[in-house]
Amino acid sequence: MSPTTLHTDVAIIGGGPAGLQAALTLGRIHRDAVLFDNGTYRNAGVAHMHNVLTHDGTAPSEFRATARDQLAAYDTISVRDVAVTDVVQADGGFRLVLADDSVLTAEVLILATGVRDELPAVDGLDDLWGDLAAHCPFCHGHEFSGRRIGILGAAAAPHLSALLGPIASELLVLTQGEDLPEAWSGGAMVRDEKVLGLERHDGGIRVRFTEGSDEQVAAIFVSTALRQSAPFAERLGLELNPSGCVRIDELGRSSLPGVYCGGDMAHLPAHPMPMASVIMAAAAGQLAASGAQMQLMSAAH
Secondary structure: OOOOEEEEEEEEEOOOHHHHHHHHHHHHOOOOEEEEOOOOOOOOOOOOOOOOOOOOOOOHHHHHHHHHHHHOOOOOEEEEOOOEEEEEEEOOEEEEEEOOOOEEEEEEEEEOOOEEEEOOOOOOHHHHEOOOEEOOHHHHOHHHOOOEEEEEOOOOHHHHHHHHOOOOOEEEEEOOOOOOOOOOOOOOEEEOOOEEEEEEEOOEEEEEEOOOOOEEEOEEEEOOEEEEOOOHHHHOOOOEOOOOOEEOOOOOEOOOOOEEEOOOOEEOOOOOOOOOOHHHHHHHHHHHHHHHHHHHHHHOO
């Protein structure tokens, strides 16, 4: 039996803030769209979102549930909890193959699949990630006000110390034996020994070294490398920025006509990295949906 094939105007892959906002934007103008959510999110390990106006301190799961409840009011929007396994160009649009073996075709594609953080290979860091270890002081710094904060890695020390200096009572830079950049201006304790491991201790983190005494900090901040969460940017041959994120223009358009991107997976070439926040992701989702609508309107004339 051949798989069932459905059709929609816009297929949205990704159920985080960017994808949800894209769906809402299209629903508001009664444009048919299907959002696919495979249940994996960059902030899955985070208990509370921050730096999100009217939602500061809200659990990400609550945010997503509220968004879905509101999307249910729009008859042209469908949300499916199923993974997309493949996307190809077909008949002037796109053909999506789903994990349940069904097939959907769409005129326009919005990718909001996000990125994954690649952490330094330090024992114990994975277990702390999203809780006592983070990469964004805007999202996680305030909760450690007046406490000692660690910075893991020499390269990001100038940037992170400048952001965290007004928050922390003291900063501890763990260089991992690397040289600090020329931009480093001091103002923090520095340990050059390699970190042997990190472990929860006394409400914070105990830092163990290959030699020398342990240190205690309330939290660890680290710069991460980014990789695409989904293979679709590579499969569709989308142009990437040096960061590994998809290169888009001011309307969220990728290098492939008909493919729009929003959220952490994409950014303008003028930016060195994505502006990783819930509000920025949602804004990018709205922009991508507006661009998709403009393309569909143009094709109709």
